Structure formats: C-alpha cells, structure tokens
Amino acid sequence: METRQLGRVDYLPTYQAMQDFTAARIETTPDALWICEHPAVYTQGLAGKSDHILNPGGIPVVQTNRGGQVTFHGPGQVVVYPLIDLKRAGYFVKEYVYRIEESVIRTLAHFSVTGHRVGGSPGIYVRMDDPFSHAALSGPVNSADPFRGLGKIAALGIKVSRHCTYHGVALNVAMDLEPFSRINPCGYANLKTTDLSTIGVSASWQEAADVLGQKLATYLAP
Numbered sequence: 001m002e003t004r005q006l007g008r009v010d011y012l013p014t015y016q017a018m019q020d021f022t023a024a025r026i027e028t029t030p031d032a033l034w035i036c037e038h039p040a041v042y043t044q045g046l047a048g049k050s051d052h053i054l055n056p057g058g059i060p061v062v063q064t065n066r067g068g069q070v071t072f073h074g075p076g077q078v079v080v081y082p083l084i085d086l087k088r089a090g091y092f093v094k095e096y097v098y099r100i101e102e103s104v105i106r107t108l109a110h111f112s113v114t115g116h117r118v119g120g121s122p123g124i125y126v127r128m129d130d131p132f133s134h135a136a137l138s139g140p141v142n143s144a145d146p147f148r149g150l151g152k153i154a155a156l157g158i159k160v161s162r163h164c165t166y167h168g169v170a171l172n173v174a175m176d177l178e179p180f181s182r183i184n185p186c187g188y189a190n191l192k193t194t195d196l197s198t199i200g201v202s203a204s205w206q207e208a209a210d211v212l213g214q215k216l217a218t219y220l221a222p
Contacts, residue, residue, distance in 0.1 A: 006036035018166040034081040038073040052184040066157040066167040069187030076175035078209045087163035089222045103215040104154045110211050111201045124154040131199040151194030173208045
C-alpha cells in the first residue's frame with residue numbers, strides 16, 4: 001500500500017482526484033492511503049438532508065457521493081482516504097468499515113484514549129467525562145439519546161465503485177469545533193463532537209496522522 005502525505009489541500013480537487021484514481025484503476029494498481037487536512041468545508045453525503053445544515057455561514061457546502069449525512073472538515077483534523085480494491089483484499093464492505101473503525105480505536109489507544117463504537121452509527125466516540133477509562137459501554141442504549149455522555153471524535157463516510165473504495169475517515173485532533181454546532185453532525189441533533197485536544201491529549205497533527213496511517217495500513221491489509 002502506498003501512503004501519500006498530501007498536506008493541507010482543498011476538498012474539491014481531492015474529491016475529483018479520488019474519483020479519477022478509482023476510475024483509472026486496473027487489477028494491478030497498488031492500493032493507496034492519502035493523508036491530508038482540508039480548509040473549512042461541510043460535505044454532504046448521498047442521504048444528506050438539507051435541514052441538517054443549520055447555519056453554514058461562510059463555510060462552503062459540497063455535495064458528494066459518499067454515504068452518510070453532513071460533516072465538517074477543517075484544519076487540525078486528520079483525513080485519510082483509503083483507496084482499496086476490496087475484491088483483491090478479500091473482504092466485504094461491512095468488514096472494511098469495521099477495520100477502519102478498529103484502526104481509529106487502536107490510534108486512540110496509542111494516546112491512552114478509549115474509543116467506542118455505537119451500534120448503527122458509524123464512527124468512533126469517547127466518554128466525555130472519562131475518555132481514558134477502559135470500561136466498556138454498558139447497559140441498554142438510551143433510545144431517546146444514544147449518545148448521552150459521548151462525544152464523536154472520528155467520522156466515517158465511504159463510497160465503493162467496482163469493488164474499489166474512496167472517501168474515508170476523519171479524526172479530530174486539535175480543531176476549532178465551533179462549526180460542528182452549525183450542523184446536525186452525521187444527521188444527529190445535539191450530537192457532541194470533540195477532539196484529542198479537548199479531552200486532554202497534546203498531540204500534533206503530524207503525530208496523529210502518522211499513527212493513524214500506520215494503523216490503517218496494518219488493519220486494511222489483505
């Protein structure tokens with residue numbers, strides 16, 4: 001797998017480049033990880049509803065062909081786009097999502113943070129009151145507020161075309177989180193969003209990017 005560090009790049013040209021890369025792939029094209037960050041932008045998934053965008057202000061909104069609802073990308077967030085041939089890798093979409101989430105969980109563990117899955121809600125969450133607790137989420141999920149006490153620290157949105165993936169995962173490291181308050185993140189009203197800095201982890205963007213890239217390269221391998 002080829003890992004490319006793109007630095008800070010505009011969203012739209014990167015989105016186009018992913019589509020071009022995927023369309024041009026042949027059976028022998030190596031898989032790739034593109035690691036980057038974006039200037040402030042809201043991206044809307046295929047199922048996205050406009051009423052989840054409350055007040056975008058001057059931040060552009062880009063319609064995309066990934067799954068999921070609206071999310072925010074901005075400086076201080078590590079975005080990784082795995083460009084994987086799933087047929088060659090030998091696993092299906094559900095396991096692909098699981099492997100990405102596991103990579104984020106292992107990345108958080110590197111910084112002594114415990115990440116959690118919430119059933120039916122792709123992405124990774126942390127306990128806001130004790131992000132370093134290793135205790136599992138226990139008890140029945142509150143159907144009225146399944147995210148009570150949790151903050152979302154990583155968002156996931158993918159597209160698969162001819163067995164090949166693009167779009168990917170975003171891990172919040174040290175961001176201005178205010179723009180998340182102007183949307184219903186991933187379609188959930190009042191869903192709290194957090195980052196490593198807010199929960200007390202002092203890590204540079206590059207450090208988080210290096211760890212997440214290494215974990216993804218490991219866990220997405222055939």
